[in-house]
Amino acid sequence: MADIQGSYDGLFTAVPNKLAEMLDAGDAGGSVAVFVDGEPVVDVWGGFADAERTVPWERDTLVNVFSVTKTMTALCALVLADRGELDLDAPVARYWPEFAAAGKERVLVRHLLSHTAGLPDWDGPVEEIYDWPSATARL
Incomplete structure (x- = not known):
């Protein structure tokens, strides 16, 4: 299973699990942040920031979301x-x-x-x- 970094509230374990599933299926990398009532409940990331899979995805990796x-x-x-x-x-x-x-x-x-x-x-x-x-x- 893909290595997922960050933190999340126990009520939201499906989010990092889904991210890991997507990375295991071939996605290069990504991150997810979720706020509920202004409070962070999910802040996770994993995988790689480049197509060659040499640069790890970090908490502050910048991407174009277009x-x-x-x-x-x-x-x-x-x-x-x-x-x-x-x-x-x-x-x-x-x-x-x-x-x-x-x-x-x-x-x-x-x-x-x-x-x-x-x-x-x-x-x-x-x-x-x-x-x-x-x-x-x-x-």
């Missing part, structure tokens, strides 16, 4: 909309003025959530993803 965040971001936006704190029919520029550059002033929040804003896919060097000013300037 589209994994889309569902949670949409859920958070909908919670804000339900609370009246975010208008789905407002231009994105109401909340992020710089977004209006390059002809995007009419893009609505709902367009971002439904992926209908017409924004291009990433076409720059992958290293620039970590450079926030450069990455946001591409939008």
